Amino acid sequence: MKTLLMSFIGLCIATTVAAQEPPRDLNFAFTAPCDKLLPMAQVIKKYGERPLVSGKGTVRHITGQVLAGTVTLWLEPSGKSFSLSFDNGQMACMLATGKEMYPTQ
Numbered sequence: 043m044k045t046l047l048m049s050f051i052g053l054c055i056a057t058t059v060a061a062q063e064p065p066r067d068l069n070f071a072f073t074a075p076c077d078k079l080l081p082m083a084q085v086i087k088k089y090g091e092r093p094l095v096s097g098k099g100t101v102r103h104i105t106g107q108v109l110a111g112t113v114t115l116w117l118e119p120s121g122k123s124f125s126l127s128f129d130n131g132q133m134a135c136m137l138a139t140g141k142e143m144y145p146t147q
Contacts, residue, residue: 071104074128074135082127082134089123091116101128101137117143 076082099113111130118124126138 074137076133076135079129079132079134082129082136085136086116086125086127089125090118091123091125092119094124099128101135113137 077085094115094117096112096114098110100108100110102108109128109130111128114127114129116125116127121142121144123141124139124143125136128135128137
């Protein structure tokens with residue numbers, strides 16, 4: 043009976059410790075087309091998009107390395123299309139593109 047009681051207490055302690063572990067980050071790998079800054083800017087401007095907002099940001103490389111640079115949201119004035127880019131002043135990557143971007147209601 044003593045062994046059963048000690049096993050039960052041990053199980054309760056182990057369960058409590060496991061429940062207190064912080065949640066793990068959920069990461070997924072994706073690819074982003076990248077090019078030198080000028081050719082990528084020409085692609086964006088081809089769609090009539092203009093920079094709406096930008097700021098200092100980071101992206102995480104698939105190796106885990108954190109890269110610092112500028113994140114910019116580009117928007118075609120009528121909202122027809124948009125792009126989200128990341129650049130370090132020499133290279134630029136297209137993180138996302140889309141269409142029909144309008145203010146939320």
